Amino acid sequence: MKWIDWNTLDEMERTAALARPVQARADQLRHGVERIIDAVRAKGDAALRELSARYDRCALDAIEVGEDEFAAADARLAPELKIAIQEAAARIDAFHRVAAPQPAGVNTAVGVRVERVLRPINRVGLYVPAGSAPLPSTALMLGVPARIAGCREVVLCSPARADGNCDEAVLYAARAVGVHRVFKLGGAQAIAAMAYGTGSVPRCDKLFGPGNTWVTEAKLQVSSDPEGAAIDMPAGPSEVLVIADAQANPIFVAADLLSQAEHGPDSQVILVSPSGTLLDSVAAEVERQCAALPRGAIAEQALAQSRLIQVDSLAQAMAVSNRYAPEHLILQVAAARDLLADVESAGSVFVGAWTPESVGDYCSGSNHVLPTYGYARSYSGVSVASYQKQITVQELDPNGLRAIGPCAATLAAAEQLEAHRRAVTLRLAALGMNV
Numbered sequence: 524m525k526w527i528d529w530n531t532l533d534e535m536e537r538t539a540a541l542a543r544p545v546q547a548r549a550d551q552l553r554h555g556v557e558r559i560i561d562a563v564r565a566k567g568d569a570a571l572r573e574l575s576a577r578y579d580r581c582a583l584d585a586i587e588v589g590e591d592e593f594a595a596a597d598a599r600l601a602p603e604l605k606i607a608i609q610e611a612a613a614r615i616d617a618f619h620r621v622a623a624p625q626p627a628g629v630n631t632a633v634g635v636r637v638e639r640v641l642r643p644i645n646r647v648g649l650y651v652p653a654g655s656a657p658l659p660s661t662a663l664m665l666g667v668p669a670r671i672a673g674c675r676e677v678v679l680c681s682p683a684r685a686d687g688n689c690d691e692a693v694l695y696a697a698r699a700v701g702v703h704r705v706f707k708l709g710g711a712q713a714i715a716a717m718a719y720g721t722g723s724v725p726r727c728d729k730l731f732g733p734g735n736t737w738v739t740e741a742k743l744q745v746s747s748d749p750e751g752a753a754i755d756m757p758a759g760p761s762e763v764l765v766i767a768d769a770q771a772n773p774i775f776v777a778a779d780l781l782s783q784a785e786h787g788p789d790s791q792v793i794l795v796s797p798s799g800t801l802l803d804s805v806a807a808e809v810e811r812q813c814a815a816l817p818r819g820a821i822a823e824q825a826l827a828q829s830r831l832i833q834v835d836s837l838a839q840a841m842a843v844s845n846r847y848a849p850e851h852l853i854l855q856v857a858a859a860r861d862l863l864a865d866v867e868s869a870g871s872v873f874v875g876a877w878t879p880e881s882v883g884d885y886c887s888g889s890n891h892v893l894p895t896y897g898y899a900r901s902y903s904g905v906s907v908a909s910y911q912k913q914i915t916v917q918e919l920d921p922n923g924l925r926a927i928g929p930c931a932a933t934l935a936a937a938e939q940l941e942a943h944r945r946a947v948t949l950r951l952a953a954l955g956m957n958v
Contacts, residue, residue, distance in 0.1 A: 524794075524806060526831045529843060541847045543896055544760060544789045544828050556711045556740045563715035568722045574712040581683045581707075586723045588689060588705040593698055596691035608659060608696050611886035615667040618888030623671055623907035634923025638916040643673040646725060647910060648717030648752070649702065650732030651681040653709065657690035664890050664905065665731050666700030672910035677702045678717060678727055682709025710734075711741035718745035718752040729753040731905060733892060755905055759896030760789040763880055764849035764869075766840045766862070767805070769798035771855040775876055776801075777808035779853050780829070781822055782881055784813075788824035793847065795832045795840040802831045841865045848899040851880050868900045921954055932958050 527540050562570040568586060575583050597605075628638035649665040652658055662679065669677045679702045681693050689707050697705050706724055708716055714734075720726030730742060730752050739758050745751030763783040767776050780792040796802055809826065813819045834840045841862055844852055848868035856862060859875040866872055870893030873880050884891045894902035919927070928947045935943035948958050 524792075524809065524826050524829045524831050526802065526806075527833070529795075529832050529834045529839065537846075540830060540832065541793075541843070543762070543791055552736060552740055553744075556737060556744055559711040559737075560715040560719075560741065560744060563712055563721065564719050568724075571708060571712055571716060571721060571723075574710070575683065575708065578710055578712075579682050579685075581685050581687045583683065583687060583707055586706055586708065588694060588707060592688060593694055596689075596694040597698075600691045600695050604692060605695060607886070608663065608692070608699055611660070612663050612667060612696070612699050614886055614888040615663055615890070616671065619668045619890070619907050620671055623668075624911060624913065632923060632926045634920040634925075635927055636918045636923075638918075640914050640916055642912045642914060643675065644728050644910050644912060645674065646676040646678065646727045647674050648727035648730045649677065649679040650713060650717075650730065650734055650738060651679060651693055651697075652732075652734050652738070653682045653684075653690055653693065654735060657681075657693050659690070659692035659696040660885050660891065661732060662693050662696035662702070663700055664892050666697060666702050668890070668905060668907040669731075669910050670701040671907045674910055676704070676725065678725060679705045680708040680713035680717060680724075681705065682713075683707035711737045714738055714741035714745060718748075719750070727752055729755070729910075731755040731892065731909070733758055755892065755909055756894050756902045757896065757898050758894075759898075760791065761786040761851075762791045762793075762849055762895055763851040763853060764793045764795065764844050764847055765853040765855060766837065766844060767794060767796045767798070767801055767855040768837060768857055769796075769801050770857050771796075771801055772876060773801060773804035773808045774812075775879070776805045776855055777812050779855075779880055780805070780809055780826075781812055781816065782879065783851065784822035784825035784829065785816060785818040786821075786825070788821055789828075790825040792825065792829040793832065793849070794830070795834055795843050797834050797836055797840065799833055802833060806831060837862065838865070844869070848897045850893045850895040850899065851883070853878070853880055870894050870899045870904050924950055925954060925956060928956070929958050 572583050575581055626640055631637050647669055651661045679697050681689050683689055716724040717727045717730055742754045746754040761783050765776055765779055783790050783792050794805055813822050816822055845867040850870040852869040853873040854862050855876050871883050871889055883889050890904045892905040928951045932944045932947045951958050
């Protein structure tokens, strides 16, 4: 990890210090995804079988997971894992249900009622990766808020293994949270199938979930096509920024940094502290813990582009964090909650020494599908609201139009929109008012 003294840097050097690993949309990637999408649109299920054989090295007989496969997954899964999945799902449900948007209404004038009503997105598509490791937790994070929102149909795609079956834990989690249909599809072809529909896979209105660069590129392409599908948010590699003071436990801090570094070689971890001694201790502890990790080689690649940043104060540390806008922000300081008011941009915040980021990934109840690559400045993580449409409603009685009609007519005249003005004034005239 590279050591940086923040206060010795000029503005350009500070920007470079907080730069993410380059996410170049190389022509080869872009055109490769375009070809996959075109093939799925043209050949449907036949293309899905061909692409699954090529990329996932499996021969798909049935594309959709059948009831016998769900039953077999249930039978094979360890009881303790089933309990953990159900336990995590219950906590995710408890938080998301309380945090869900609620209908609202107010009389903005006598006789003028304005309301907000909520409607679920009809059909949504969830993507659960299964590259270097299956992610049943992502099925929970995506499926629970979709269930609370009341989406009419929830479709899930996850890559099949070489034996043609999906991971048992992913299937169990999908069934536990009420996913309606699961398809044995991965990569850009899964995104194309859900965005445009095939003989087997229904066309979805909005797509959710993380993935590799091919999945991310496919999501960007279908979301820019009027005939495609909306997406949850732009995405990039996983990242964490830790703010720690001299009292922080370097063992805990190092463990939190490595928990993100092991995601992938393009992940990024940053430690910001006013204590040089703490930075030294964490650097040594990261090296010691990394050597014992099964995914240590992956973590080492991520650490090569990560940072140890020394600052003058916790206030300056928070300024650095807000500038970076991390996916995950961990506050390992003595009075951690006192810093919470100064957080402006972060996907999710973990307060205090006893709150590892891992609990947010799995079972605290928050969501782990979060904005990365600086998008936390303007995007939020997945929630029930992500699966809903918020529709405004207004209703006026005659007294309401008398009260606010002249205002509308004046503004319409100022904008030289005469038809707008007359839509109001003709009604006011019918009520005996001249404007």
